Amino acid sequence: MVLPVxxxxxxxxxVMAIFCPRIGPTRRRGQPINIPAATGSGLREPHxxxxxxxxxxxxxxxxxLNAFSSIYWHHLGFSGTQVGLLWSAGVASEVTVFFLSMRLNRRFDAWTLIRFGCAISVCRWILFPMNTGFAGFFLLQCFHGFTYAFxxxxxxxxxxxxxxxxxxxSAQGAYFFYVGMAMALMTLAxxxxxxxxxxxxxxxxAVVAFSGLGLVISAYYLQPQRVVSGGKTREAA
Structure with missing residues (x-):
């Protein structure tokens, strides 16, 4: 039952990825989202x-989570079907966020999405060791839409x-390289x-996620676009 799910x-x-909004030149021309034109030195930007x-x-x-949650749930007495449903909840929440990404991007700036997702990660891992029952873990798995997709x-x-x-x-390659290396090392650890x-x-x-959140906040304050004339700041996308 787990494999089919x-x-x-x-x-x-x-399927949902096919219908997700595109990024890049098409989005810039359409202007559905308030994203400023790319500026600065690009990949060399410290932030x-x-x-x-x-x-x-x-x-x-x-x-x-990826390596040991199934073992953990089986230890708590959950059936294979329940474990499969918990994994499916994470996937479904992630896909839902991507499907709604256009609306989210109109409502929230990029930094808000990132910081919120990182903060939810901290809360998610703090709550995970607690036996909250199937309903509780189902909700925690739905948080995957925040901790990853956001x-x-x-x-x-x-x-x-x-x-x-x-x-x-090149920026996409660097992003996936950093994530892949960090995930590989952390999985080993x-x-x-x-x-x-x-x-x-x-x-x-939770401590690891909090460390990542700290670096994200530091990156936000390193943005050259934040400081404009008059001493005021503006939120960059």
């Missing part, structure tokens, strides 16, 4: 580099707003952490 979730992810590293650290806090959507907007069009592929601490490892992940 996971396959269905994967298929739905692919972008710090943002990507901070997000990579925050995303790596999912390592214990952050990812915000980062995509920051990349588009910061680098020139010719550098977007999570094996030792879980063997040593058990479910307490989620508290360590």
């Amino acid at each position: 996971m396959v269905f979730g994967f298929i739905m992810t692919v 972008l580099l710090l943002l990507l590293i901070g997000v990579a650290i925050q995303q790596s806090s999912h390592a214990v 952050v990812h959507t915000g980062v995509q907007r920051r990349i588009v707003a910061t680098v020139q069009e010719t550098q977007e592929s 999570s094996g030792y952490l879980y063997a040593w601490l058990g479910v307490v490892s989620y508290y360590v992940m």
Whole structure:
């Protein structure tokens, strides 16, 4: 039962991705979202580099979840069907956020999405070791839409707003490299952490997510666009 549910979730992810709003030149011409033209030195912008590293650290806090949550749930007595439903809830929430990304981008700036997602990560990992029952874990899995999709959507907007069009592929490559490396290292470390601490490892992940949030906040204040004439500041997308 678990495998069909996971396959269905994967298929739905692919289908919904096809209908997700595009980013890049088409979005800039249409102007549905208030994104400033890319300025500065692009990939050399300190705030972008710090943002990507901070997000990579925050995303790596999912390592214990990805590696050991099924074992944890089985230990709590959940059936295979329930475990499959919990994983599906995470996928569904993520896809839902991507489907609604156009509305979210109109309502919230990129930094708000990223900071909110990072903050929810901290709360999610603090609550995860607590046996809140199936309903509680289902809700925590729905938080994946915030801890991953919100952050990812915000980062995509920051990349588009910061680098020139010719550098977007390089920026995307750097983003996925940082996230991939951080996730690989944290997954390796999570094996030792879980063997040593058990479910307490989620508290360590909360600290990791908080560290990523700290770097994201620092990146926000490094933005050259924040300081304008008259000593006032404006929120960059």
